[in-house]
Amino acid sequence: MIISFPHMGNLSVVLKTLFSGLGCEVLTPPPISKRSIELGIKYSPEAVCLPFKITLGNYIEALDQGANTIVTCGGVGPCRLGYYAEVQRCILQELGYQFEMIVIEPNLASVWKNLRRVAPKHSLREIYSTMRLVLAKMNALDNVQRKVQIIRPREMKKGESDVLWNNAIGEIDDASTMVTLRNAWHGAERNLDTVKLKSSIRPLRIGVVGEIFVMLEPSINLDLARRLGHMGVEVDTTMYLSDYVNGHLFRKSKYLEMYKRLANLAQPYLGHYVGGHALKSIAHTISMRQENYDGIIHVFPFTCMPEVVAKNILPKVSEDTGIPILSIAFDEQSGEAGLVTRLEAFVDLLQYRRLRNASEWDC
Amino acid sequence: MSVRIGLPRGLLYYQYGTVWEKFLHELGAEVVISGDTTKATLDHGSVLDEVCLPVKVYFGHVCDLYKEVDYLFSPRLISVSARQYTCPKIIGMTDMLRSNFKKLPPIIDTNVNLRQNQYSLYQAIVSLGRTLGRGPIPSLYAWYSASKYQKQQRISYKDEPDQQRIGLIGHPYILNDRQISMNVINKLRKFGCVVETPEDVSCHQSTAAVKDWKRIFWSSSHHMAGAALVLMQRPRPVDGIIFITSFSCGPDTLIGELINRRAQSLNIPFMLLTIDEHTAEAGFITRLEAFTDMLSRRKKP
Numbered sequence: 103m104i105i106s107f108p109h110m111g112n113l114s115v116v117l118k119t120l121f122s123g124l125g126c127e128v129l130t131p132p133p134i135s136k137r138s139i140e141l142g143i144k145y146s147p148e149a150v151c152l153p154f155k156i157t158l159g160n161y162i163e164a165l166d167q168g169a170n171t172i173v174t175c176g177g178v179g180p181c182r183l184g185y186y187a188e189v190q191r192c193i194l195q196e197l198g199y200q201f202e203m204i205v206i207e208p209n210l211a212s213v214w215k216n217l218r219r220v221a222p223k224h225s226l227r228e229i230y231s232t233m234r235l236v237l238a239k240m241n242a243l244d245n246v247q248r249k250v251q252i253i254r255p256r257e258m259k260k261g262e263s264d265v266l267w268n269n270a271i272g273e274i275d276d277a278s279t280m281v282t283l284r285n286a287w288h289g290a291e292r293n294l295d296t297v298k299l300k301s302s303i304r305p306l307r308i309g310v311v312g313e314i315f316v317m318l319e320p321s322i323n324l325d326l327a328r329r330l331g332h333m334g335v336e337v338d339t340t341m342y343l344s345d346y347v348n349g350h351l352f353r354k355s356k357y358l359e360m361y362k363r364l365a366n367l368a369q370p371y372l373g374h375y376v377g378g379h380a381l382k383s384i385a386h387t388i389s390m391r392q393e394n395y396d397g398i399i400h401v402f403p404f405t406c407m408p409e410v411v412a413k414n415i416l417p418k419v420s421e422d423t424g425i426p427i428l429s430i431a432f433d434e435q436s437g438e439a440g441l442v443t444r445l446e447a448f449v450d451l452l453q454y455r456r457l458r459n460a461s462e463w464d465c
Numbered sequence: 466m467s468v469r470i471g472l473p474r475g476l477l478y479y480q481y482g483t484v485w486e487k488f489l490h491e492l493g494a495e496v497v498i499s500g501d502t503t504k505a506t507l508d509h510g511s512v513l514d515e516v517c518l519p520v521k522v523y524f525g526h527v528c529d530l531y532k533e534v535d536y537l538f539s540p541r542l543i544s545v546s547a548r549q550y551t552c553p554k555i556i557g558m559t560d561m562l563r564s565n566f567k568k569l570p571p572i573i574d575t576n577v578n579l580r581q582n583q584y585s586l587y588q589a590i591v592s593l594g595r596t597l598g599r600g601p602i603p604s605l606y607a608w609y610s611a612s613k614y615q616k617q618q619r620i621s622y623k624d625e626p627d628q629q630r631i632g633l634i635g636h637p638y639i640l641n642d643r644q645i646s647m648n649v650i651n652k653l654r655k656f657g658c659v660v661e662t663p664e665d666v667s668c669h670q671s672t673a674a675v676k677d678w679k680r681i682f683w684s685s686s687h688h689m690a691g692a693a694l695v696l697m698q699r700p701r702p703v704d705g706i707i708f709i710t711s712f713s714c715g716p717d718t719l720i721g722e723l724i725n726r727r728a729q730s731l732n733i734p735f736m737l738l739t740i741d742e743h744t745a746e747a748g749f750i751t752r753l754e755a756f757t758d759m760l761s762r763r764k765k766p
Contacts, residue, residue: 149739150718179682180550182715188679189719192726372560374541374576376553407715410515411557418564431515 103202104129105220106169108157111318112243113343115275117173119239123232124221131164134321138163139434145193151182152322152403152433153315158190165199173220176207181377181408208350235283237347239274242287244342246270249294251339254331255305258298264328266293305336306452309390311383312401313409314341316432323401323432324441330399333449338395340386341379364389371415378408384419391425396452398425404433426451468597470494470573471534474501475523476555477542479637485538487614488590491607492597497534499526502644507742512565518645518711518741519638520554520561527562527569536596537562537572540589544580549684552716629760630659632696634689634724635709636717637664645740646709647749653707656757661703663692670695678723686716693724697731705734705760707753712741734760 104127107117114130121128132138134156142159161172177184187205194201206216217229224232250267257263270290277283308330316323317339327337349357364385365375372384387398400416402409413429420427428448430441470489472478478485482498489496502522509528510521531537539559542551550556559574573596577589587605594604631653639646640662653660663671671691681687696703706728710717721737728735736756738749 147718147722149713150722151715176679178548180553180556182719184682185679185716185719189722192723196726371564372557373574374543374556376557377550378553380553380557405515405713405715405718407553408557410713411553411561413515414513414561415557415564 103127103171103220104169105171105173106131106161106164107173108160109134109319110153110315111320111343112247112271113318115243115271116236116240116343118275120232120236121173121220123235124217124224124229126220129164129167129169131160131169132167134160134319143434145197147189149405151406154182154186154190155434156315156319156322157186158193161190161194162197162199165194165201170200171202171204171220173204173206173216176205176212178208179377183378210351213351235278235280237344238280238283239277240344240347242274242283242290243271244344246274246287246290246294247339247342249291251327251331251337253294253297253299254328255334255336256299256303258300260332262297263294266290266297269293303334305334306396306449306456307336307338307394308397308399308452309338309340309386309395310399310401311340311379311386311390312399312412313379313403313406314346316401316403317341318343322403324436324438326399326401326441326445329442329445330449333445335449338390340382340390371419372412376408376411378406380408380412383409383412384415387416387419387425387427388423391423395425396456397448398427399448400427400429402429402431404431406431426455467493467495468536469534470496470536470538471527471530471570472496472498472538473523473526473530474499475526475642476519476558476638477551479641483614484611487611488607489538489597491611492594492599492604494536494597496538497530499529502526502642504644506644511742513561515713516554516561517714519636519642519714520558521742522638522642522645523558524562524565527566531566531569534570537570539572540575540577540593543576543578544684545577546579546684547583548580548680549682549687550580551685552683554715628657628659629705629757629764630661630701630703631757631760632693632703632706633660633662633709634693634706635662636685636689636714639709639711639740640664645711647740647744647746649707649709649738649749649753652750652753653757656753658757661696663689666692666695674698681716681720683716683720686720690720690724694727697728697733702731702733704764705736705756707736707738707756709738709740712739734763 105121106129109131118128118130138159139156141162142155146155146158174187176187187203191203204216206212250263253263273286274283277286310317327339330337348354349361364382367388368381368385372381375381383400390398416427416429472485486496506522506525510525513521513524527537539562541556541559543556544550559572563569573593575589575593578585590604590608591601633640633650640650650660668688671688674691674694675681681690693706708721708724710721725735738752
């Protein structure tokens with residue numbers, strides 16, 4: 103059994119640890135490239151959303167390289183993600199691939215059942231220690247990334263933190279025990295602390311809200327966070343893998359409470375969960391306004407159903423609260439130049455607003 | 466004077482409109498239903514960005530209505546059957562209305578969520594009656610007498626051997642709206658075809674047809690997929706399947722693909738027609754003609 107899975111940001115690091123820890127052979131699909139996107143588009147329905155096409159491209163490349171088992175997630179709606187696996191399996195079978203598809207539904211029983219399926223011989227204890235390492239890696243990656251996004255706009259030498267970040271991913275990926283992981287993690291944070299920062303600078307703060315796949319996968323969002331960082335903007339991504347896992351899978355009380363708080367914030371604008379992250383997009387926008395962020399960037403894949411609802415409501419939120427919002431839909435046609443122009447215009451606008459507000463304060 | 470309640474002719478109106486109308490009438494309200502969809506409806510609806518055409522049309526109907534009425538009836542239908550949803554855009558419709566109109570009359574947006582609990586329909590009815598100043602018993606009685614009006618007649622298909630039979634698959638709010646669907650049912654009938662739609666297949670049959678798939682969690686798509694399979698797999702299958710979808714309809718992109726693949730394996734021709742507000746009628750007719758011509762060539766020995 104050679105296991106493969108789709109890419110989504112640093113998800114591959116986490117899943118690789120999980121399955122190799124359970125004693126399976128793992129084949130990480132090649133990083134998302136032009137070729138994987140093209141393969142995905144070629145065999146997907148035309149109007150389906152981007153994550154479908156890209157994960158299909160991942161599967162094809164992985165199966166070509168010799169994987170024979172695909173692990174992916176299911177869902178119970180109403181977002182399309184929950185039905186991806188059924189259609190993708192159909193498409194891949196028609197292309198003539200021999201493989202097995204393990205679909206993990208978002209509840210602990212299904213996770214457990216499928217874990218037993220891929221790792222029947224492992225004892226509870228082994229599974230537990232693997233899971234511990236996996237979750238720790240996830241937290242380490244997310245925490246280092248948060249730190250990088252704060253340092254990036256402030257660093258003296260452009261790109262210094264990016265080098266450290268890439269090294270950190272590699273080291274965390276290589277760590278095989280809790281001790282080495284902790285060393286890699288704290289080492290990375292220490293290295294980041296040595297980056298020389300510009301003194302007395304107050305960068306613009308932009309919150310990124312929207313759909314998780316587009317937000318986390320740099321090859322799809324054309325490296326949005328790094329681009330903004332290099333424009334001198336502190337970026338706060340509102341969704342990390344660990345949030346998703348802790349909230350949806352383990353249903354930790356801290357996250358459930360946060361969700362309740364967010365749902366209350368969004369209530370006047372969106373009265374009910376519509377699937378995906380639409381409710382959170384709106385709630386985070388309001389809550390970031392209260393925390394004095396300068397602007398919001400709303401990202402989502404073109405034709406994403408829940409986010410389209412949010413997109414039609416956000417202008418009203420912006421009008422009522424006075425926070426500027428830029429909505430960007432990504433698809434396979436999204437070009438770099440167009441994105442850069444829009445980001446530059448948006449950042450300029452925010453700078454101008456800040457100057458104007460400051461001068462009003464002075465008078 | 467009784468209150469005037471506006472009922473936009475769009476989306477789930479085509480499934481539940483008659484019952485709603487009778488129900489509100491029983492409660493003593495005057496019901497105003499917007500007219501047929503026109504070009505102007507489409508223009509008004511284009512305020513919304515990136516949503517599918519039926520949602521824009523619904524928005525357009527609200528534009529037509531909202532000035533003349535005291536209340537707007539737009540219940541939030543989250544789920545109409547167990548473990549299923551309608552569609553994110555339908556669930557969020559009321560909120561999109563509220564965010565994009567400057568001045569709306571009060572919206573009756575009672576939540577209807579039968580996903581986990583069948584009784585919540587009665588809760589919804591009672592709370593709806595309360596909005597109109599009625600107690601629980603009269604409201605429930607009004608619903609009881611209104612639900613008798615639910616469409617009963619089903620056209621049983623006539624067995625005419627020389628005629629082509631086409632399975633026309635699409636959401637009720639696309640197929641029944643003559644402006645959106647370009648009157649496709651009548652056009653096909655003019656070409657001499659017998660047209661069968663998902664409405665001709667009972668819920669029971671369609672559910673049985675898709676039972677070995679993963680449960681489709683959009684109720685409308687669930688019925689459409691099941692109906693398509695029933696039409697293709699019965700002893701005398703349809704000669705061809707036409708799947709009408711509106712651009713950027715989420716569930717249809719996946720369900721259409723599955724139906725297409727099933728049709729291919731059964732050797733039944735399948736055509737996907739995607740519509741939006743820019744679709745021209747001439748091109749539409751050409752494609753229908755080409756499809757029916759192809760079907761009649763296949764039939765010749």
